[in-house]
Amino acid sequence: SMASPALLMRVVASAYSVAEKAATIVRNVMSAGDLGIVEKAGPNDLQTKADRLVQMSICASLARKFPKVTIIGEEELSTDDVTEELIEYGHCEEILKKPCPAQYTGIKEEELVIWVDPLDGTKEYTEGLLDHVTVLIGIAYGGKAIAGVINQPYYNYEAGADAVLGRTIWGVLGIGAFGFQLTEAPAGKHIIITTRSHSSTLVNDCISALNPDTVIRVGGAGNKIIQLIEGKASAYVFASPGCKKWDTCAPEAILHAVGGKITDIRGNSFQYNKEVKHMNSAGVLATLRNYDYYASRIPNTVKQSLVP
16 A cells, blocks of 8 residues: 655645635635735735735644644734634645655654745735735745745736636755746846835845846745746845745745755845744845856845845
């Protein structure tokens, strides 16, 4: 008889279905028309009814199946009184069929940390820039992002009424990443992707120093990593604090699964153990290819002004 799938593969398979459920909630809140917006730290730091419902759905669904896993979500919410319609019990069979990489077969529940961003790109969501929005579920072991799920609830939303809305991208280190077409950015072009709503002198000075051909400003860390793996941008550069562990965990796992690289602006890798501080204080530098080219051109003045 077949051995039952390793814990990691079961967690990823469940996270896939949980992310699809999350996407349905995101779309339903938007079509109902009342976003229930509250400001957290200011006008660029918003929370909507979708952020709240999706986080409760993801955290409660995963906690029921994997009670000893640590789950850290962006929103400070209790999951005590989550209604049954928010719970997703399903999993993706396709993922369970893939063999777990040998180094991850012995993982126990209490060794995993799941970082959840229920709605990455909330500000863009409230402004109707729906293609910027993602749902992020990142899975870490030994402080390292090893698997991730990114759902784009509105993928294809401009393709007309008959188009299938949404898609789910997933990846595991040592297996690869799926649900998209891996594409490299045009050779010899320096297309920098960066923040849309959190710009600053430092952010812009850093980008100018890289002498880009083009600068793309969009919302959402998940969205930016997708632009890298689909060849729309060559580097994601954000020389500022503001990005958090739940923004980078899932995208990092997917990017690393296809041979890319993400660090802070100073070249340090991110840590994802449960005790770690949530803020990525020293910004983000990510590429699918040619990481060293960009890293070597970040000005020292920029590095010195960002303390990890």
